[in-house]
Amino acid sequence: MTKNENMSSEAAVPPPAVWAQRSDVVFLTLNVECTDPEFKFTDTTMSFSGVGKPEGRKYALNFEFYDKINPETVSAKNIKRCIEFVIAKAEPDETYWPRLLKEKTKAHWLKVDFNKWEDEDPQGDAPMRSEPTMDLTEMLRRNTDTLDKMKSNKLSLNDSDDESEKEDSDNEDVPGLID
DSSP: OOHHHHHHTSOOBOOOEEEEEOSSEEEEEEOOOBSSOEEEEOSSEEEEEEEBTTTOOEEEEEEEBSSOBOGGGOEEEEOSSOEEEEEEBSSTTSOOOSOSBSSOSOOTTEEEOTTTOOOOOTTSSSSOOOOOSSOHHHHHHHHHHHHHHHHHTTOOOOTTOGGGGSOOGGGSOOTTTOO
């Protein structure tokens, strides 16, 4: 049996995929280079099949979404190394989905796309961002106060102070190391 015959008789495997979401859409990326992919969406499912390049491996994927989607508004983009889908949720105002798939078991082929992920904002505002707690003038004032305290305590960073001229115990010769 030749290598090409062996590959054609292999069972199809799910392609590696990553996903992320917003309140209204789901982003799904299938990380496979495929020139003629076939995919179909219903209001609760997705099916995909294709032959990966350059090795000729067969890929297939069938799963049920956690909740309903709008299959008419799915957009697909076949990029050189992957296929990206933007899938509209049927209920965009509901909370974020806890997972992509309806089944609770972890799929080995599916991971979270942290490059596109945004956490759900509990107040319904824009994505959460940390705000600075102190402005620049306040920070400079505090640093100036710290420097003033150091001067008043007569702290010095100068190595030529009188105290440093005293003989240190570690400056003595170590016996047995010098001939």
